[in-house]
Amino acid sequence: MIDIKEGRIESLLKNAVERAKFNNEPQIISITKQINNIDPLHVFESARKFSTNRTFWTSTADDYWLVGAGSVHRITASSDRFDKTEEKWQEILGKAIIHNPFDVPGTGLLAMGGMSFDPKGSKSALWKNFDESSFIIPEFLLTVHNSSSYFTVTVKVHPADEPEKLADSLREKEAVLLSSPDYFPQEVDIQSTEEIAPDEWKQVVQRATEEIRHSTTDKIVLARELRLKLSANVEITAVLNNLISSQPNSFVFAFEREGDCFVGATPERLVKLEQDRLLSTCLAGTAPRGETKAEDDQIAETLLHDEKNRSEHDFVVKMIRQAMEKYCSDVNIPDKPVIYPLRNLQHLYTPVSATLNKDFSIFDIVKELHPTPALGGVPRDTSLEFIRKYENVDRGWYGAPIGWLDSSRNGEFAVGIRSGLIRGNEVSLFAGCGVVKDSNPEAEYEETKIKFKPMMSVLGG
Template sequence: MIELKEEQVETILEKAIEGINSDDDYQLVSMTKKIKYNNALSFFEAAKYIKKNRTFWMSSEEDFYLVGIGQAYEIIAEESRFEETKKAWNQLLEKATIYNPYEQPGTGIVALGGLSFDPKKPTTPLWENFKPSHFTVPEFLMTKHNRECYLTVNILVRKNDHPRQLANEWRDLENSLFQKASIEKQMLTITEKKEIEPTEWKETVRKAKEKINHSDIEKIVLAREMYLRFNENANIGSILQKLLDTHPSSYIFAIEKDEDCFLGATPERLVKLEKDHLLSTCLAGTAPRGKTKEEDQAISEGLLHDQKNREEHDFVVKMIKNAIKDCCTHLDVPNEPIIYPLTNLQHLYTPVTATLKKEYSLFDIIEKLHPTPALGGTPKEASLQFIREYERLDRGWYGAPIGWLDSNQNGEFAVAIRSALIKDTEASLFAGCGVVKDSNPDEEYEETNIKFLPMLSVLGG
């Protein structure tokens, strides 16, 4: 299993420590090796009683998994969050020692995390553990990509550390994490279910519609919350297993911060970067799935030709194209959307591809794209101002960019929808919809009910 020998580990650590000049200085040492295939969720579960702050990421398109355990380094930014996060990431890489002969996506130094939807909106205790920009480089990272499996160990070393002691601690922890752990199958029971101010939410939809009809705003996305209480503490591993079983076409994610966990199954990619090749996704316009093949096909055709949904989708396509055009070359945008089917829902889908210019980074693209019209509205600033003023919800990381980036110039971020914030025996679920000039508050309310279903169904609802 181990290609990186113990004496190599000690030598790498020793050289890194020798290069540290002062007691206040540090260096991140990252070592990657190929391992035999290990079940990603089992690895996640094995860490439950060993390390806090686990992270799980799955992209079904490439059979790609990332599981982060613990934290070797954190990047937190409150002000000028995109610029500060990018600066801190680059400074970390400049000082790091990286042993990674594979350079596969998701290996080497990888930071996993996300950002809040709107740092200008006052925060509440609900999201106190999730900062405006918060990324973690885990102590242990298991990566599964194209049927190959890798383990990356990240160790923050200081001047007076001892290489052998660090190597021994690393080996002992690794052995503990690779103990086979079965996923505890949990049948959660919802003891309390409460929609947060549904009548007031419909009234906000009416206000948004009125604002649109008397201004230059074309669309405002409004979100709402559902509160659940369970009969016992929720087991995150069990919930993830259910999400993997029921939403194989979505990004499955879980980000633990102390006792809280934000998780979900989102179909919406924000951006993917492989070296300089960029892929973004326009996913807007929603309909349910049919109960029969014929009904499903009829609903798909209706969605493709529905004026409201096509307008909503076109807003997103135009915005993404305009947002990234100055940062890219070879921009390619199809003229017509196609249907993107999921377990409970289907969406209008348009992929956008381009080549990223050398002077721009993944964080630059995220800043330009977030929030897309599918989560904020259009024009961006005017719709955000309405949301800040009227939406009775602390979105936190809901609807915001979550994902990962690595030291090999790869990364991928999704939009955190179809999600829930778990706090032991409680959960807050989030869903939103786009309000346009012809919106009907009752119909928008029913659309959010449909969007609650992916998380509600795996939480005992």
């Protein structure tokens, strides 16, 4: 990684062009500056004027926002996804010119993206624009951290590029991004819904309970799909705006690939890394919210003492502990969970913190944690084998790691749940539940209906 001193953008680009000529290959340069505060949603909406590869990420509880526009470079991998993505990322960092005077997570050179739930799982044309692993280095990046805003321009220069012309082009795009959009998107209405093979799904749940009773498998997580048709093409910015206002304590995200967009509001952090300090969270065990505070408190108390949900939660805590102890020191886990309230649902919640050892990266932790027992099952291998054989749903990026990482050893990944894939005026929503030996297919079906609600509510349902 090469840091350079402050200077005008032309001189910074000239430096990069000279390096590209010397090495006879394209050169990535990243330049970060602080700017006046601006609405991240406005930047995301303005970016549609020149890009079909936009990215949005926010943790509203932390006042943290990322908006990516365009694509300078895409890191993809189909096999050994975690190791190869990390290897390619480190190769890029080793050659990049990074001008970033700010010690702020998510500034400087950054990659945003995700992976499919299972590269060996059922496949369809639904997710054709989403690779098994795909991380984009955006051309333009807005970072909002503790109410301060930063703007990063990343460009891949070539030996024949002219710095002045390149700088003018970047300024023109920056002006578009940082100005208010011509209009703010309007909401649409749901015209029709289609449950994909609900009866067959219940039969698979029943088969899973029998499998668990007669084998060493403890739990199998099964997902299903609900398809919506809308009155017009879905406006992603409007969906994000609704999710931000209606789903506090969540990670609101959008990953756009050639116009198709995976969007949602997940409450489940997989892992957060700041320098060497690591935070993971166990969020397993689900119940609805009550109509009154008394009812809500009663449901929460029941959830805290429910044998099935506590067992499901303990599976995840145990797995996270094992993963952390393999790569970290100073692992700290509370003795019992607390309630994590969302608008439509409440969950059992346990935070896990640790110090990541120097020889490892965030991808080592993501690889170890995915899929968690809350999304795959226990044991992992046998539950995944059952899912591949019987689930018959192309999960794509649903339930998979999504997030970002920067050039200063910071990053954050969440689990892509409470989500949907938007394609024009059609949306595929996904929801799952953990099946154990005493699970009732009808009850599990009703649980998935509850989990569809956050996305349904922001799409006009």
